[in-house]
Amino acid sequence: xxxxxxxxxxxxxxxxxxxxAANTAGAFDLKDDAGMISPPEGHELVVTTDAIxxxxxxxxxxxxxxxxxxxxxxxxxxxxxxxxxPSVYLLSVALPxxxxxxxxxxxxxxxxxxxxxxxxxxxxxxxxHTPGPAMISxxxxxxxxxxxxxxxxxxxxxxxxxxxxTIGDAALGLLLVQGADMPNLSPxxxxxxxxxYWRPQPPVTVIEVVRKYASxxxxxxxxxxxxxxxxxxxxxxxxxxxxxxxxxxxxxxxLLAGEPEYFIKAITGGDDYEILMTVPAEAxxxxxxxxxxxxxxxxxxxxxxxxxxxxxxTGSDGRALPLDHxxxxxx
Amino acid sequence: xxxxxxxxxxxxxxxxxxxxAANTAGAFDLKDDAGMISPPEGHELVVTTDAIxxxxxxxxxxxxxxxxxxxxxxxxxxxxxxxxxPSVYLLSVALPxxxxxxxxxxxxxxxxxxxxxxxxxxxxxxxxHTPGPAMISxxxxxxxxxxxxxxxxxxxxxxxxxxxxTIGDAALGLLLVQGADMPNLSPxxxxxxxxxYWRPQPPVTVIEVVRKYASxxxxxxxxxxxxxxxxxxxxxxxxxxxxxxxxxxxxxxxLLAGEPEYFIKAITGGDDYEILMTVPAEAxxxxxxxxxxxxxxxxxxxxxxxxxxxxxxTGSDGRALPLDHxxxxxx
Numbered sequence: 184x185x186x187x188x189x190x191x192x193x194x195x196x197x198x199x200x201x202x203x204a205a206n207t208a209g210a211f212d213l214k215d216d217a218g219m220i221s222p223p224e225g226h227e228l229v230v231t232t233d234a235i236x237x238x239x240x241x242x243x244x245x246x247x248x249x250x251x252x253x254x255x256x257x258x259x260x261x262x263x264x265x266x267x268x269p270s271v272y273l274l275s276v277a278l279p280x281x282x283x284x285x286x287x288x289x290x291x292x293x294x295x296x297x298x299x300x301x302x303x304x305x306x307x308x309x310x311x312h313t314p315g316p317a318m319i320s321x322x323x324x325x326x327x328x329x330x331x332x333x334x335x336x337x338x339x340x341x342x343x344x345x346x347x348x349t350i351g352d353a354a355l356g357l358l359l360v361q362g363a364d365m366p367n368l369s370p371x372x373x374x375x376x377x378x379x380y381w382r383p384q385p386p387v388t389v390i391e392v393v394r395k396y397a398s399x400x401x402x403x404x405x406x407x408x409x410x411x412x413x414x415x416x417x418x419x420x421x422x423x424x425x426x427x428x429x430x431x432x433x434x435x436x437x438l439l440a441g442e443p444e445y446f447i448k449a450i451t452g453g454d455d456y457e458i459l460m461t462v463p464a465e466a467x468x469x470x471x472x473x474x475x476x477x478x479x480x481x482x483x484x485x486x487x488x489x490x491x492x493x494x495x496x497t498g499s500d501g502r503a504l505p506l507d508h509x510x511x512x513x514x
Numbered sequence: 515x516x517x518x519x520x521x522x523x524x525x526x527x528x529x530x531x532x533x534x535a536a537n538t539a540g541a542f543d544l545k546d547d548a549g550m551i552s553p554p555e556g557h558e559l560v561v562t563t564d565a566i567x568x569x570x571x572x573x574x575x576x577x578x579x580x581x582x583x584x585x586x587x588x589x590x591x592x593x594x595x596x597x598x599x600p601s602v603y604l605l606s607v608a609l610p611x612x613x614x615x616x617x618x619x620x621x622x623x624x625x626x627x628x629x630x631x632x633x634x635x636x637x638x639x640x641x642x643h644t645p646g647p648a649m650i651s652x653x654x655x656x657x658x659x660x661x662x663x664x665x666x667x668x669x670x671x672x673x674x675x676x677x678x679x680t681i682g683d684a685a686l687g688l689l690l691v692q693g694a695d696m697p698n699l700s701p702x703x704x705x706x707x708x709x710x711y712w713r714p715q716p717p718v719t720v721i722e723v724v725r726k727y728a729s730x731x732x733x734x735x736x737x738x739x740x741x742x743x744x745x746x747x748x749x750x751x752x753x754x755x756x757x758x759x760x761x762x763x764x765x766x767x768x769l770l771a772g773e774p775e776y777f778i779k780a781i782t783g784g785d786d787y788e789i790l791m792t793v794p795a796e797a798x799x800x801x802x803x804x805x806x807x808x809x810x811x812x813x814x815x816x817x818x819x820x821x822x823x824x825x826x827x828t829g830s831d832g833r834a835l836p837l838d839h840x841x842x843x844x845x
Contacts, residue, residue: 209558214748215666216592216732217562219658222553227540231548232604232640232653239644261547273563275606275651309564311571315646320606322563322653327550335546401547417545 192310198284199291200274203298203305207271210306218307220271226326229267233257234320242360243316247286249381250319251293258323259301260385260402260456266333266394267325269301269387274308275320282317290319301387327394333460337399338418342461344485345470347386349432350407354452355445356380367441372434379432383456389479393460396470400460406451410459411485412494418461421492424485426450426504447504450496461487523641529615530622531605534629534636538602541637549638551602557657560598564588565651573691574647578617580712581650582624589654590632591716591733591787597664597725598656600632600718605639606651613648621650632718658725664791668730669749673792675816676801678717680763681738685783686776687711698772703765710763714787720810724791727801731791737782741790742816743825749792752823755816757781757835778835781827792818 196213204210209219222228235254237243259269274294278287298304303323356376359365365373385402393400399418403410407429415422429450431439439446462470467483474481496504527544535541540550553559566585568574590600605625609618629635634654687707690696696704716733724731730749734741738760746753760781762770770777793801798814805812827835 211665211667215596217560217596217598217663219663220559220561221660222559224555228551228553228559229548230551230604230637230653230655232606232638234606234608234640234642234651236608236642236644236646239642265546265548267548273561273653275563275565275653277565277567277649306561307563309651311565311567313567313646313649314569315567315644315649318608318644318646318649320565320640320651322561322604322606324561329552332548332550334542336542 207304231261232322237316247289248293251290254319255297262325264402269303271306272323277313277318336417338461342487351449352379353454397460403455406453421488430482538635562592563653568647578620579624582621585650586628593656595733600634602637603654608644608649667748669792673818682780683710684785728791734786737784752819761813
């Protein structure tokens with residue numbers, strides 16, 4: 184870690200962060216000016232950075248374990264979408280003076296849990312104090328065989344559109360955390376929604392199939408509909424997303440059975456950290472077979488059309504769904 | 515750039531940051547989820563991250579061009595110290611709502627100037643809003659031939675200690691900016707000190723000789739004395755730094771002629787962003803010759819001793835200098 188300016192920061196690095204890098208090749212126990220990465224031969228690096236700020240990207244008072252977990256997970260989600268295997272990350276933490284060792288221990292515990300789940304290890308970082316809210320900025324690095332990174336811009340007319348996992352859990356979980364009343368849900372369903380909000384789980388098992396079959400991919404972080412529109416625009420294509428086909432968890436299905444108006448929130452709300460991808464029609468069958476063999480849950484939710492057809496979200500009757508949520512309307 | 519959450523952030527990326535990445539291979543015009551790096555064969559990557567925060571690492575009201583320049587320069591400084599050639603950087607920016615387009619234009623202009631001077635191009639990033647002060651976190655990536663990164667921990671008994679450039683200009687420049695009176699300095703000298711504070715210039719011309727000759731190196735950011743102590747500790751060595759040998763600019767020499775008490779500030783104050791390195795005694799002569807041929811200014815300021823001798827800073831009479839500055843005392 185570079186340039187800590189007080190004993191306090193040395194102590195934090197020693198106690199909370201150096202243990203996270205203890206087994207990382209090239210991290211030098213966080214005692215050098217920089218970390219080192221030895222890329223495997225024939226590979227390129229995929230690099231992404233995302234910052235989360237207290238009160239903006241997570242609620243003040245959130246469990247610091249969840250904050251640490253989420254900070255790494257949202258970055259690894261981008262690597263998954265590019266077909267890159269996560270490797271290492273750099274951590275830049277700005278801490279308010281009021282942060283105590285309990286909070287820091289929680290943060291580093293959450294990072295450790297995410298490292299273990301997501302196979303991405305601490306390589307280096309920087310710890311500074313701030314008069315503002317806590318900020319955790321992570322730069323994550325993954326590897327792909329040379330030339331195999333999956334772009335956002337590769338979708339072609341005729342491709343099928345797939346998404347991993349289920350959609351809407353996190354957005355509805357956030358409503359719950361913010362105090363929404365969902366009386367028709369069981370305690371298990373309520374717990375599921377909250378957990379999906381607090382602990383995004385990027386589907387690392389999908390990385391190889393993304394690389395093998397996808398023509399374009401991105402992670403779903405700003406809401407499925409908005410992100411689908413972005414993918415189509417980046418690919419200079421049109422697309423149709425079949426709302427009825429969007430995969431829903433048991434909890435969301437139970438909620439919608441009583442309160443169908445939540446559907447729009449589910450498909451526009453964001454924080455899913457699932458992978459949206461397009462697959463050429465002729466590869467759809469082997470792709471699905473391969474996913475099932477690997478236990479990767481994917482669902483076909485639409486197809487890519489000519490650019491001039493625009494982007495549409497339809498119900499089962501083929502008619503456009505009435506969408507006027509600000510999450511996507513200005514795209 | 516990932517996940518901008520409003521039109522405002524799209525506009526900022528488009529106007530201020532995408533032009534900085536226009537010629538960067540693998541940046542995809544900042545329109546994908548991640549950037550891509552194709553490492554040259556036979557090379558490793560050196561990666562460092564440093565954040566700067568308004569009111570902490572730069573004065574509120576500073577010229578945004580200088581802020582942008584410094585944010586990249588302090589990272590490239592770490593790469594220089596490792597003998598790594600700068601390549602690309604990721605930029606994570608947290609902006610207060612009050613930031614206007616004039617400030618942003620200044621920031622991106624300063625980044626562009628630093629990119630050009632330091633040969634390090636924008637690859638990707640993240641732009642978010644914050645209720646706190648502005649924060650600019652950069653992760654910079656450089657290349658070294660495999661196995662050639664220069665560690666902080668490689669100094670050996672008998673090595674000579676060298677530093678690039680001149681020391682103390684920035685620390686005294688900060689005092690000036692904060693209102694100190696230095697009546698015996700000419701306008702040119704005053705301007706020089708201020709400039710060294712606002713615009714750190716990591717010595718990129720030294721990279722190849724660092725890699726070729728240095729046994730250990732680090733950048734001088736926390737003050738020469740404190741950083742020398744860190745280098746000795748990391749190398750499990752002792753060391754003697756000859757205070758009289760420390761290279762001073764004309765401005766600092768002129769200041770010290772009238773007010774010698776500023777000397778301690780000069781060698782402990784920090785923000786130099788010069789390179790401190792150790793070179794085996796037998797390589798000292800070819801190292802110096804090579805530096806002179808390349809026009810790299812270096813000065814021998816001490817030598818490495820056995821660990822049991824501890825770390826000393828002496829005057830010309832060989833006696834320890836009276837140092838009690840908090841910049842290093844707790845190491």
